[in-house]
Amino acid sequence: MQANGDMNGGHSSQTIVSGSHCSPPPPYNPDPNLSGVIATCRNPDGAAELRGLVGQHPGRLTVLGLDVNREEDISEAAKRVKESFGRLDLIVNSSAMLHPSGKGETSLRDVSAQGIISTLTTNTVGPLVMAKYFAPLLQKGGGGFGQQPVEKAKQHSGIIVNITAKVGSIGDNGLGGWYSYRMSKAALNMATRNLSIELGRSRPKVVCVSLHPGTVNTDLSRPYHKNVPKENLFSTERSVNCLMSIIETLNIEKTGKAYNWDGTELLW
Numbered sequence: 028m029q030a031n032g033d034m035n036g037g038h039s040s041q042t043i044v045s046g047s048h049c050s051p052p053p054p055y056n057p058d059p060n061l062s063g064v065i066a067t068c069r070n071p072d073g074a075a076e077l078r079g080l081v082g083q084h085p086g087r088l089t090v091l092g093l094d095v096n097r098e099e100d101i102s103e104a105a106k107r108v109k110e111s112f113g114r115l116d117l118i119v120n121s122s123a124m125l126h127p128s129g130k131g132e133t134s135l136r137d138v139s140a141q142g143i144i145s146t147l148t149t150n151t152v153g154p155l156v157m158a159k160y161f162a163p164l165l166q167k168g169g170g171g172f173g174q175q176p177v178e179k180a181k182q183h184s185g186i187i188v189n190i191t192a193k194v195g196s197i198g199d200n201g202l203g204g205w206y207s208y209r210m211s212k213a214a215l216n217m218a219t220r221n222l223s224i225e226l227g228r229s230r231p232k233v234v235c236v237s238l239h240p241g242t243v244n245t246d247l248s249r250p251y252h253k254n255v256p257k258e259n260l261f262s263t264e265r266s267v268n269c270l271m272s273i274i275e276t277l278n279i280e281k282t283g284k285a286y287n288w289d290g291t292e293l294l295w
Contacts, residue, residue: 040116040171043067043108045095045157065108067093095122095153105160114167117274120154121190131205143207150211154189155218158235162187162226165233173234173277181279184231188274189219191237191285191293198294216285216295223283234277237285239293240266261288 043065064087068074071090081088089111093104108115125131127145132138165185175182194205195212219237226233241261261269269288276290285293 040169041065041108041112041114042117042119042172043115043161044119045093045122045153063087063089063112065089065091065112067091067104069094095120095157096148098156101153101156101160105164108161109164113164114169115161115164115185116168116171117186117188118157118161118165119188119190119270120157122149122153123190124149125205126207131208133204135206138206143210146207147211147214150208151214151218154215155222158187158218158222162222162233166226166229166231168231170231172274174275176278176280182231183234183279183282185233186274186277187219187222187226187233187235188270189215189235189237191216191219191239193239193287193293196285196294213295219285220283220295227279227282232279232282234279234282236277236282237293238270238273239285239287240270241288 041063045067066077066080066088068077068090069092071077071092074090077088077090081090091104091107093100095101124146127142132142165187168185170182170184172186173183192208192212193199194209195216197213200209216237219235222233223235226235242259243261243263243266245263266288273286273288273290285295287293
């Protein structure tokens with residue numbers, strides 16, 4: 028394998044992270060070759076932490092308003108990124124909700140059609156529509172993330188990361204419950220697999236994977252922190268570092284799969 032980013036010909040890398048307000052913060056890499064991170068959230072004015080990061084890294088972080096439930100928002104954001112940057116090397120789809128109520132269903136009597144629809148719209152449809160509009164920019168990328176093989180036909184120009192969850196694994200489900208969230212993440216994994224096939228045929232190729240970030244100390248998981256051993260509750264920084272370590276090992280041979288935060292493969 029060649030060193031990271033050999034395909035990019037010295038060009039700086041561009042990353043977009045959707046759902047940055049409610050999920051682990053965008054990966055920040057002090058490497059001078061990484062020139063830009065584009066973070067999206069529904070309400071940039073209310074994202075104090077993101078605004079703080081913009082101040083800490085002037086010229087390196089851009090924040091865009093984007094609601095993944097609105098296709099017109101995604102289309103407009105893609106146009107703005109194209110106009111400003113021209114291409115992308117990595118997209119991290121991290122927008123997610125547990126359930127409109129804030130808690131997963133514990134039994135069938137808690138299930139509602141609207142709850143399932145809302146959860147699937149955010150967790151599954153949103154990332155897939157993001158891929159629709161941003162894949163053309165990834166196909167223009169410089170392959171700045173992951174490992175590039177010597178064989179040019181197997182090199183990739185960009186990477187799509189869909190943030191999944193271990194509870195979305197059908198093979199690992201031994202407890203039940205959480206109908207909406209489990210279904211949405213299982214469906215997201217199918218979207219990842221489909222994307223990997225279509226974009227793996229393209230020239231240039233785009234790598235597509237699902238990554239489980241561990242149980243992270245965010246608003247989404249907060250109602251369940253008391254059930255998580257302290258050593259298994261990750262800070263956002265630890266989770267992002269783990270995920271970036273996996274991303275830097277990716278290549279076209281690893282596309283279309285799901286991985287845990289520690290790099291082990293996750294059962295579909």
